[in-house]
Amino acid sequence: MARSPSSSVQAAREAVAARLREIRLDAGLTGREVALRAGWHPSKSSRIENGVTPPSDADIRAWCGICQAADQAADLIAASRSAESMYVEWKRVQRTGLRRLQESYVPLFERTRVFRIYCSNVMPGLLQTPAYATALLSEITDFRGTPNDVAEAVAARVDRARVLREGDHRFAILVEEAVLRYRMGNAEVMAGQLGHLLSIMSLPAVSLGVVPFAAERGMWPLETFSIYDNEQAQVELLTAAVSVTAPSEIAMYVKAFTRAAELAVYGADARALITDAIGTLG
Secondary structure (H helix, E strand, O other), X not given: OOOOHHHHHHHHHHHHHHHHHHHHHHOOOOHHHHHHHHOOOOOHHHHHHOXXXXXXXXXXXXXXXXXXXXXXXXXXXXXXXXXXXXXEEHHHHOOOOOHHHHHHOHHHHHHXXXXXXXXXXXXXXXXXXXXXXXXXXXXXXXXXXXXXXXHHHHHHHHHHHHHHOOOOOEEEEEEEHHHHHOOOOOHHHHHHHHHHHHHHOOOOOEEEEEEOOOOOOOOOOOOOEEEEOOOEEEEEOOOEEEEEOOHHHHHHHHXXXXXXXXXXXXXXXXXXHHHHHHHOOO
16 A cells, blocks of 8 residues: 555655764764754754654754764755655645635646546536635635635636646546535535536546446545646645655556546546436435
């Protein structure tokens, strides 16, 4: 089974911590000596080496300077920043509302040529209608207690969906059948959203597959994730977004997407599932 995104982040942090420990040992110093020379509490060096406390840029510079390894500080700072940027808490990026977060994806979307998107719980953001997006983002705003800029966030989300029709992009999108059934908003909102899916399926750049309830599972339902050009994968958790850039981990997500794609139905069969979901709204 693939290692969880959060454990991968911890592994990246631990790799930085291990390298700092090696530098200290090479210098013939104890952790206590490093802490005292840096003016820290004696336990801080131990917390850093054990991956308990992520070191700041200043901590790394001080550590490397004390250990006569100042030339290694820049690489370690870069590695540490990379580890920390892998795991971004929603409360941090949404503290001023949701609009800026929506807008922050635009450069990534514009430069990506091949999108693989898997959703097990809600409609993919790129395919959401304004009404559906309003219902979803309103609930997120209420749940997380962030400033209410839902109208602006919805406008930004809808605007970035222009990549579906503009530029040289291709989209392979998979949704679990449950996504068609979970009601986000009232019946009218859902009917509009499902009707929009039917129209999106006709776009030449879009391949939309639905994994039916009746599929004999070869891949269990996963957390929602997106893969961008085999360069980056983003996984959405309840409390954070995790960016995966290690080739071996991206390959695991590609493998999972491929397995799910083999379970999905497309074309007329997918349309039938969507139409049936509309019929249950009554």
